[in-house]
Amino acid sequence: MNTIKSGLTAGIMMLCAGLAHAQAFETSARAAYVYDQTTGTVLLAKDAATPLPPASMSKLMTIYMAFEAITQGRLSVDDILPVSTHAASFGGSSMFLDTTDRVSVEDLLRGVIVLSGNDASVVLAEALSPDGTEAGFGRLMTERARQLGMVNSVFVNASGWPAAGHRMSTEDLGILSSRLIADFPTFYPLFAETEFAFDGRVPSNSQNRNPILRMGIGADGLKTGHTQEAGYGLAGSAVQGDRRVIFVITGLDTAVARAEESERIVNWAFRQFAERDVATAGTRVATADVWMGAETSVGLTVAEDLQMLVPILHQGSVNGEVVFDGPVQAPITAGQQLGELIIALEDLPEKRVPLVAETDVPLGGFSARMRTAAMVLWGKYGFAPGADAGADANGA
Known part of the structure; x- marks a missing residue:
């Protein structure tokens, strides 16, 4: 299971900049x-x-x-x-x-x-x-x-x-x-x-x-x-x-x-709450490695326009994490759900947003299988496949 900080987090933080924290509501109801x-x-x-x-x-x-x-x-x-x-x-x-x-x-x-x-x-x-x-x-x-x-x-x-x-x-x-x-x-x-x-x-x-x-x-x-x-x-x-x-x-x-x-x-x-636009449908928030595919990676995007309710006086940070099982097995179809974006805002329950594949990724041919075998060997014997590959392996 891959868990990474989403690049969308910064966008949400900018969205909420200048807002302060909403006070929790106290009710006398049982x-x-x-x-x-x-x-x-x-x-x-x-x-x-x-x-x-x-x-x-x-x-x-x-x-x-x-x-x-x-x-x-x-x-x-x-x-x-x-x-x-x-x-x-x-x-x-x-x-x-x-x-x-x-x-x-x-x-x-x-x-x-x-x-x-x-x-x-x-x-x-x-x-x-x-x-x-x-x-x-x-x-x-x-x-x-x-x-x-x-x-x-x-x-x-x-x-x-x-x-x-x-x-x-x-x-x-x-x-x-x-x-x-x-x-x-x-x-x-x-x-x-x-x-x-x-x-x-x-x-x-x-x-x-x-x-x-x-x-x-x-x-x-x-x-x-x-x-x-x-x-x-x-x-x-x-x-x-x-x-x-x-x-x-x-x-x-x-x-x-x-x-x-x-x-x-x-x-x-x-x-005490206002609706804010967070991301439009198709916004890429992360990249996932692909196993045995014609491409080595696929973008993870928000499937639908994303709005979020925030306290009107919120000043705190907003955390966003992308969670998916990776590497993702090919073939992959555009729009296929591959993970979730989990957004946490203080005093509100976390919001879980489906993330889907940005594009189709068909099964790879002989070269893709050889590349996958090489990646397995690199991992088994501790070889470093390179800085870019290492970043992709972490889903960043």
């Missing part, structure tokens, strides 16, 4: 996760991998699976679903359904998203469950969560009703929120709706509980949660300019604290 979806940058992670009671925020997984079923044609927004005795038995936040109701999927989706209906969640779950039960749907939710990369989530029910073993991490909720936004752009605007007066039956229960939707900070989702065990939580998202920020907090003591902390996080994420 756990928190803040993610800049535009650049793929994690801005804050406090106990983010710890599985905790998610309360109604776990309804986001029920909604994801309902959206998925609709896009796959297994469910329609016009379908009418029955309300079972089990679904009608739930208290807490509710659409106040009873067993005489027959409800459209469209109304049920709004009932879950806007009204946080436990009953609506169960109606959808029973319709999509492999065995027709909420418990069966919970097992299906857990399986699908693993496929989405949510490794710290286990679902026992569809609503987040307190139950032993029903857990999600704030990081998993962040992953899920990001997937909802990216995978279902047609349905996502439902999360910004502030009111849903289902059937006019309970006017006092028609308002979306998400406090950031009315703050004028670009918020357009997603879901609140509260139980005595979990405290007050929120999976939220906001857009300002070209950037979207997703955040998840949990374990706050009051609804007021949840609202205040959410606004603080959104303001911090947008005001």
Whole structure:
């Protein structure tokens, strides 16, 4: 494995020259996760991998699976679903359904998203469950969560009703929120709706509980949660300019604290970080030796335009390292991933960028094989192949 300092490091340092260091954000939340979806940058992670009671925020997984079923044609927004005795038995936040109701999927989706209906969640779950039960749907939710990369989530029910073993991490909720936004752009605007007066039956229960939707900070989702065990939580998202920020907090003591902390996080994420162009697609950042190729080396380039989110007051250095297995075996195809550029900025997780071959390198002929044999002999017997070859062998 070759690890080298990238020539791009100097470029990044010049890019950030004159900026100073951003102060780390302190949150009173039990756990928190803040993610800049535009650049793929994690801005804050406090106990983010710890599985905790998610309360109604776990309804986001029920909604994801309902959206998925609709896009796959297994469910329609016009379908009418029955309300079972089990679904009608739930208290807490509710659409106040009873067993005489027959409800459209469209109304049920709004009932879950806007009204946080436990009953609506169960109606959808029973319709999509492999065995027709909420418990069966919970097992299906857990399986699908693993496929989405949510490794710290286990679902026992569809609503987040307190139950032993029903857990999600704030990081998993962040992953899920990001997937909802990216995978279902047609349905996502439902999360910004502030009111849903289902059937006019309970006017006092028609308002979306998400406090950031009315703050004028670009918020357009997603879901609140509260139980005595979990405290007050929120999976939220906001857009300002070209950037979207997703955040998840949990374990706050009051609804007021949840609202205040959410606004603080959104303001911090947008005001304390700025997007910077680092490199354009095709920029060569290193050279790798080639084994048995028509050429002795190949350039390693950035496959796509590279932007990076940096603290607006950053003055520290930025480290960049290129990592690849070398020498690289020919044949090589242009665009083939050969390594990674790892960029580290203080107070932010490292960013890993794929590096690809700049050009094709076909297998070499007889002369290439002889050259390779000579290189092997040089290495075996300690001969020096020359200063330039030595530099190439280190990937510089």
